[in-house]
Amino acid sequence: MVRPLNSVLGRVLLSVSVPAVLAAIEVDIDNEDSIKKAAALVAEDLMSFYDGDKPGHIPGMLSDPAPFGDYYWWTGGLLWNTLIDYSSVTGDTKYVDTTVKGLEWQLGEHGDFLPANWTVQAGNDDQGIWANAGLTAAMSGLPAPSVNGTSDWLSPARKVVDELTVRRIDNGTTEGALRWQIAPFNNGYNYINTASNAAYFALAAGLAHETKNDTLAEQAASTYEILTKLGLIDDKFNIYDGCQTTDDCKTVSRLQVSENPGLLLTGAAYMYNQTNGDQTWKKRLDGLLARTLELFFPDGVAAEVACESKRYTCNGDMKQYKGMLHRGLGQAMRAAPYTKGQILPVLKSSAAAAVKTCTEGANQRLCSSLWTAGGAQGDKAQEAARKDAATAQMDVLNALNSVLMASASTDTKLTGGNGGSDGGKGQGSSDAAGGSKDGNKDTPGSMGSTAPVSAAVLFGGLFFSAVAIF
Numbered sequence: 001m002v003r004p005l006n007s008v009l010g011r012v013l014l015s016v017s018v019p020a021v022l023a024a025i026e027v028d029i030d031n032e033d034s035i036k037k038a039a040a041l042v043a044e045d046l047m048s049f050y051d052g053d054k055p056g057h058i059p060g061m062l063s064d065p066a067p068f069g070d071y072y073w074w075t076g077g078l079l080w081n082t083l084i085d086y087s088s089v090t091g092d093t094k095y096v097d098t099t100v101k102g103l104e105w106q107l108g109e110h111g112d113f114l115p116a117n118w119t120v121q122a123g124n125d126d127q128g129i130w131a132n133a134g135l136t137a138a139m140s141g142l143p144a145p146s147v148n149g150t151s152d153w154l155s156p157a158r159k160v161v162d163e164l165t166v167r168r169i170d171n172g173t174t175e176g177a178l179r180w181q182i183a184p185f186n187n188g189y190n191y192i193n194t195a196s197n198a199a200y201f202a203l204a205a206g207l208a209h210e211t212k213n214d215t216l217a218e219q220a221a222s223t224y225e226i227l228t229k230l231g232l233i234d235d236k237f238n239i240y241d242g243c244q245t246t247d248d249c250k251t252v253s254r255l256q257v258s259e260n261p262g263l264l265l266t267g268a269a270y271m272y273n274q275t276n277g278d279q280t281w282k283k284r285l286d287g288l289l290a291r292t293l294e295l296f297f298p299d300g301v302a303a304e305v306a307c308e309s310k311r312y313t314c315n316g317d318m319k320q321y322k323g324m325l326h327r328g329l330g331q332a333m334r335a336a337p338y339t340k341g342q343i344l345p346v347l348k349s350s351a352a353a354a355v356k357t358c359t360e361g362a363n364q365r366l367c368s369s370l371w372t373a374g375g376a377q378g379d380k381a382q383e384a385a386r387k388d389a390a391t392a393q394m395d396v397l398n399a400l401n402s403v404l405m406a407s408a409s410t411d412t413k414l415t416g417g418n419g420g421s422d423g424g425k426g427q428g429s430s431d432a433a434g435g436s437k438d439g440n441k442d443t444p445g446s447m448g449s450t451a452p453v454s455a456a457v458l459f460g461g462l463f464f465s466a467v468a469i470f
Helices: 005-013 032-047 075-089 097-106 124-140 156-165 194-213 214-229 260-274 279-296 320-337 337-355 379-386 389-404
Strands: 191-193 243-244
Touching: 032 337, 032 389, 075 097, 075 124, 075 191, 075 243, 075 320, 097 124, 097 194, 097 243, 124 194, 156 194, 156 214, 194 214, 194 260, 243 379, 260 279, 260 320, 279 320, 279 337, 320 337, 320 389, 337 389, 379 389
Parallel strands: none
Antiparallel strands: 191 243
């Protein structure tokens, strides 16, 4: 008996798993609604790699099965920072509950973003990245935590600043600097890496801005000054990787990676804002900005210049830095609005190039962490750039977020948020949120801008979160 064709097709469709057909992402970089729709797709694909909310997995952590390997602990802090920004600039609260749970789980037994499981191998920069995510949670009004006696997000961020302050070297040429590693027996304990100090600087400056605490501002300023004293920031605003305590930092590693200017630009902009446009901080911010755009944005597109030249040699950490750089520039634009004319065009051209790498894969769109046409070329380079798929998605999402920061109001709080409670302000602080409430004035002290965050965005298309098959 010959069956009707539609009956045969029906049985085939029921018995065979057919991959969803996904289109590559397109975006009009000058249209906010288009950017938000593109960001929603990238965020959806990013979260398809997160399994921390599944039985047997660790909340707050990104894990990736072979052949990709596991991500480091600090990447989780970067993930939540990215998603908090996404929710803030788009109004989409889809991931808020997951974000709160992830941050809560990694707060640790003492509420200081240093869980016992990571104490032995964590670096000062790792803890600093997580604490900066806590600061972002407070500033964005993320629903408050309710674990280990912690009831707001400023408190753990402040605890981390205090702990890092105690760990600063207390004598000799390197007095005031932070080592890379926390534990003395870890390789890298005798290395002063700029990243640890830059994360501390951004955190202390952000907390000073949020709480109007002069002590925190002084701690931030002293950190910037020690970096210049040690030659890790030179007079042309090159930012170098670090130096050894064993020779009093006479030999500086001149590797330059974009993580460091991303953090330093954030902190310098907060300090400019906090000091109502102090000329010292304006000079520093202008110098950092000019050199960063010159070095890391060839042809207007972000590039990790240390590893994206003729051969693509970026390791897993380096693949995450461009997203941090985009975020730092976006934050600088908000805290120091006079920089918008210089920053926003570059953020737009870079984000547009980043989205173009998000092409259709087997079951989902996959972005690349290699965006420039002038860097490493060929299938092997792109294969390597896509290998750490979650971080590549995160980079692109940060790029899109940063463009939206130009018009997103910092006064808008996420649904149910009370992260800005006074629990973390510390002695000598006031209740002032920091600066003018007039978000339309491009003046120091005003971190607002020209448009409020929209309500949760509605998207007409379907979202897919199937795990990619390679």
